[in-house]
Amino acid sequence: xxxxxxxxxxxxxxxxxxxxxxxxxxxxxxxxxxxxxxxxxxxxxxxxxxxxxxxxxxxxxxxxxxxxxxxxxxxxxxxxxxxxxxxxxxxxxxxxxxxxxxxxxxxxxxxxxxxxxxxxxxxxxxxxxxxxxxxxxxxxxxxxxxxxxxxxxxxxxxxxxxxxxxxxxxxxxxxxxxxxxxxxxxxxxxxxxxxxxxxxxxxxxxxxxxxxxxxxxxxxxxxxxxxxxxxxxxxxxxxxxxxxxxxxxxxxxxxxxxxxxxxxxxxxxxxxxxxxxxxxxxxxxxxxxxxxxxxxxxxxxxxxxxxxxxxxxxxxxxxxxxxxxxxxxxxxxxxxxxxxxxxxxxxxxxxxxxxxxxxxxxxxxxxxxxxxxxxxxxxxxxxxxxxxxxxxxxxxxxxxxxxxxxxxxxxxxxxxxxxxxxxxxxxxxxxxxxxxxxxxxxxxxxxxxxxxxxxxxxxxxxxxxxxxxxxxxxxxxxxxxxxxxxxxxxxxxxxx
Amino acid sequence: xxxxxxxxxxxxxxxxxxxxxxxxxxxxxxxxxxxxxxxxxxxxxxxxxxxxxxxxxxxxxxxxxxxxxxxxxxxxxxxxxxxxxxxxxxxxxxxxxxxxxxxxxxxxxxxxxxxxxxxxxxxxxxxxxxxxxxxxxxxxxxxxxxxxxxxxxxxxxxxxxxxxxxxxx
Numbered sequence: 097x098x099x100x101x102x103x104x105x106x107x108x109x110x111x112x113x114x115x116x117x118x119x120x121x122x123x124x125x126x127x128x129x130x131x132x133x134x135x136x137x138x139x140x141x142x143x144x145x146x147x148x149x150x151x152x153x154x155x156x157x158x159x160x161x162x163x164x165x166x167x168x169x170x171x172x173x174x175x176x177x178x179x180x181x182x183x184x185x186x187x188x189x190x191x192x193x194x195x196x197x198x199x200x201x202x203x204x205x206x207x208x209x210x211x212x213x214x215x216x217x218x219x220x221x222x223x224x225x226x227x228x229x230x231x232x233x234x235x236x237x238x239x240x241x242x243x244x245x246x247x248x249x250x251x252x253x254x255x256x257x258x259x260x261x262x263x264x265x266x267x268x269x270x271x272x273x274x275x276x277x278x279x280x281x282x283x284x285x286x287x288x289x290x291x292x293x294x295x296x297x298x299x300x301x302x303x304x305x306x307x308x309x310x311x312x313x314x315x316x317x318x319x320x321x322x323x324x325x326x327x328x329x330x331x332x333x334x335x336x337x338x339x340x341x342x343x344x345x346x347x348x349x350x351x352x353x354x355x356x357x358x359x360x361x362x363x364x365x366x367x368x369x370x371x372x373x374x375x376x377x378x379x380x381x382x383x384x385x386x387x388x389x390x391x392x393x394x395x396x397x398x399x400x401x402x403x404x405x406x407x408x409x410x411x412x413x414x415x416x417x418x419x420x421x422x423x424x425x426x427x428x429x430x431x432x433x434x435x436x437x438x439x440x441x442x443x444x445x446x447x448x449x450x451x452x453x454x455x456x457x458x459x460x461x462x463x464x465x466x467x468x469x470x471x472x473x474x475x476x477x478x479x480x481x482x483x484x485x486x487x488x489x490x491x492x493x494x495x496x497x498x499x500x501x502x503x504x505x506x507x508x509x510x511x512x513x514x515x516x517x518x519x520x521x522x523x524x525x526x527x528x529x530x531x532x533x534x535x536x537x538x539x540x541x542x543x544x545x546x547x548x549x550x551x552x553x554x555x556x557x558x559x560x561x562x563x564x565x566x567x568x569x570x571x572x573x574x575x576x577x578x579x580x581x582x583x584x585x586x587x588x589x590x591x592x
Numbered sequence: 593x594x595x596x597x598x599x600x601x602x603x604x605x606x607x608x609x610x611x612x613x614x615x616x617x618x619x620x621x622x623x624x625x626x627x628x629x630x631x632x633x634x635x636x637x638x639x640x641x642x643x644x645x646x647x648x649x650x651x652x653x654x655x656x657x658x659x660x661x662x663x664x665x666x667x668x669x670x671x672x673x674x675x676x677x678x679x680x681x682x683x684x685x686x687x688x689x690x691x692x693x694x695x696x697x698x699x700x701x702x703x704x705x706x707x708x709x710x711x712x713x714x715x716x717x718x719x720x721x722x723x724x725x726x727x728x729x730x731x732x733x734x735x736x737x738x739x740x741x742x743x744x745x746x747x748x749x750x751x752x753x754x755x756x757x758x759x760x761x
Contacts, residue, residue: 214621254723255648262648265656268630272660276621284667291664298657315724485731 111460112453118149119236119452120445121250127241138246143231146250147251150456151230155407158463160192161409165467207279207393214277218399221393222270225228225263226405226412227244232259233415234318236425236452239444247450249318256316257309260416261302264372267405268294271374271381275390286323286390289478290374296482297371300489304364307500308420311357313512317416322422325432329353329423333514347432350514354421357513359520360496362421364489369416370469371485375411377473380481414462419457422462425455493523600640606640607633620666631655643722 122145140172160175165173178190193386206215236248253259275287307376309315312328322328327520333351333356371378382389391402418424426435434440439449476484503513593761610633638647677741720726733740 211621214625253644253648255645256727258645258648258724259651262652262656263659265652268660269663272663272667273621273625284670288664288667291660292666295657295660295664 102500112239112457115456116449116453118145119248119456120449122452123236123239123241123246123445124447125568126246126248126528127244130244130246131242138244139250142250145250146214146235147227147230147235150235151227151411152195154411154459154463155404156192156196158407158410158467159195159403161463162467162470163191164188165464166471169468169471174417179199196400199397202396204398205393205395208434209279210393211277211279211428215393216271216398218274218277219398220270221273222267223401223405225266226271226408228262228263228393229409229412230415232256232317233412233419234424235323235415235455236448238323239448241445241448246448248448248511252316252318256314256319256478257305257313261298265294265298266302267372267409270405271390274394278390280289280393282387283390283392285387286381286392287385289383290390291482292379293371293378293485296485297368297489299520300364300485300526301372301494303493303497304361304368305420306493306497307361308358308507310497310501310504311354311513317419321419321426330426330431333509335429335512342379345433346430346520348429351423351428352428352510353423353428353515356517357510358421358500359524360492360502362417364493364496365420366417367484368489369413370466370582371481373413373466375406375410377476378468378481379475380478383475394417410463410466411459417462418458422458425451427451427454470517596640600637603633603636603640609639621663624662624666627662628655630661632657641722643717645722645724645727 122141124143125141129137129141146410159240164174167198167436175191176184178188178194179185179225180190206212220531231250232253234247234249234252238245238247240246251259265404271290272287275285276283277282312320314328320328322330325331329352330353333352335347335351350356374381382391391399433445434450440450458514499516500513503516504510506512610629611624614623614630617623617626617642635650635655638644638650650709678724
């Protein structure tokens with residue numbers, strides 16, 4: 097009982113308060129630096145706060161969260177043994193420090209026949225592009241702090257999304273070079289798989305967002321979010337806001353978020369970007385159970401950089417999805433009312449803290465979703481990955497572009513587009529609800545539903561079915577050695 | 593000497609150096625990586641020319657997609673350093689060298705003839721120059737026909753590649 101209370105309190109009070117506090121500090125720091133140095137100096141503190149504090153700390157905490165979450169899903173307790181000076185630390189947080197210490201102090205092994213220069217370059221080339229990605233993601237509104245204009249983004253190039261596509265496509269150099277230079281056949285296989293997977297999914301990744309670019313007629317991420325009321329996703333498709341002529345105390349309505357306008361694009365983008373993060377079910381380049389992966393020869397912090405860049409990709413992918421599909425730092429309802437209140441008008445720092453907290457809470461929710469996906473679905477086969485990319489995502493993305501273009505041309509207020517989007521969401525939900533009756537038949541054909549390419553529309557019961565199939569496989573696996581053990585003991589013991 | 597000139601010389605020298613490395617290095621992987629570096633330094637010079645969009649497209653298309661494909665093929669075939677036999681001087685090679693030199697001379701003449709245009713632009717015009725919006729507008733209004741012709745050419749190339757790769761369709 098006390099444990100449940102602790103978890104609930106930490107989720108609903110401590111985490112939001114922490115996020116809001118750090119964001120308020122970020123705004124204050126930016127405003128102060130602008131005052132003492134030069135206007136625009138707050139971008140430097142943004143680098144510090146957004147990229148070093150938020151992305152890095154979230155990524156390293158996610159390493160622990162993944163272990164804990166997988167334990168919860170597999171009915172285990174998970175890591176809980178790392179103490180701090182003999183005192184138990186709640187939620188296994190000590191393990192994140194212990195892991196970091198282990199990585200840093202481990203021997204840095206280098207295979208004798210490896211290409212030294214490229215072997216050392218690999219982790220850097222995998223880490224640096226991912227690290228640079230968050231630069232264009234806005235994490236909070238532009239505010240007047242201490243008389244200075246402070247925004248919460250590192251860079252606002254006019255080619256916005258193209259920056260993300262360009263830099264994300266560079267990350268593959270790290271993985272494929274690591275695989276090649278290790279002089280190990282399994283590592284090479286991993287590197288080659290990574291390269292081919294990246295090339296296939298980049299096309300679908302770019303194409304999936306074309307509809308969204310047309311709907312908002314921009315490629316800049318701050319413009320997607322919408323700075324002023326009535327722009328980007330900061331407006332209602334249907335609602336009682338000022339545009340409707342009436343101004344009640346509290347504004348409600350359906351916000352013009354990307355997820356309502358382009359649900360198909362969201363599914364495509366999520367699937368393609370998930371493939372780019374190389375996590376299960378797209379973890380062919382790693383595939384622990386078949387080839388260990390492109391980093392098989394790496395140890396210590398060099399391996400740690402590969403792992404950390406993967407977790408940073410989770411945070412950054414969540415951030416990009418929040419900006420494009422979930423309204424960025426905007427509240428779904430009532431933000432106009434919030435901005436109008438006396439308290440928020442006299443203390444803009446407070447508004448920055450609240451909206452920044454909203455952004456990071458959305459990011460955390462999507463990180464959680466990615467962890468759930470990673471521990472729910474089994475790995476694709478290699479040909480299934482290629483088939484999904486070229487034969488499902490690409491054609492659906494093309495059709496989405498044409499349909500969106502026609503609907504945007506027909507009705508520039510985007511209401512028609514939203515209606516079609518809501519219809520798609522309703523159909524997907526209906527299919528999801530209707531499916532459980534058929535699930536038992538699928539239980540034996542383990543996981544073939546994935547080949548249909550409908551990753552999010554899979555019913556919960558399906559996950560259940562695959563779980564059962566895995567349990568059966570596990571039982572069969574454990575049963576075999578028992579049978580072998582009775583007639584002849586020695587060879588089995590040797591194989592153990 | 594202002595920062596722009598310093599940056600230009602840095603990018604230019606590094607681009608030439610890495611381009612030289614492409615043909616000088618023995619290992620195919622090193623050649624491919626040097627080519628990636630060349631593309632990056634070229635993107636840097638594009639930024640100095642206010643062609644931001646071209647710069648980011650250079651990284652996206654050439655460094656991010658085409659060179660990854662190159663690398664993929666090199667890794668898949670596992671090409672390693674080959675002790676290349678000493679090249680013989682043949683008529684074809686001499687003719688090729690002459691053609692390359694004359695092409696370079698021709699290009700140099702054309703480039704020398706271009707007047708320095710951007711300095712004459714108004715600041716408002718300059719701010720719009722090279723942006724994604726400006727590029728798209730020019731591409732889809734003034735140069736629509738060449739643009740479509742090029743895309744048709746690419747389609748033909750794709751179909752041709754499929755026909756060549758697949759004996760029986």
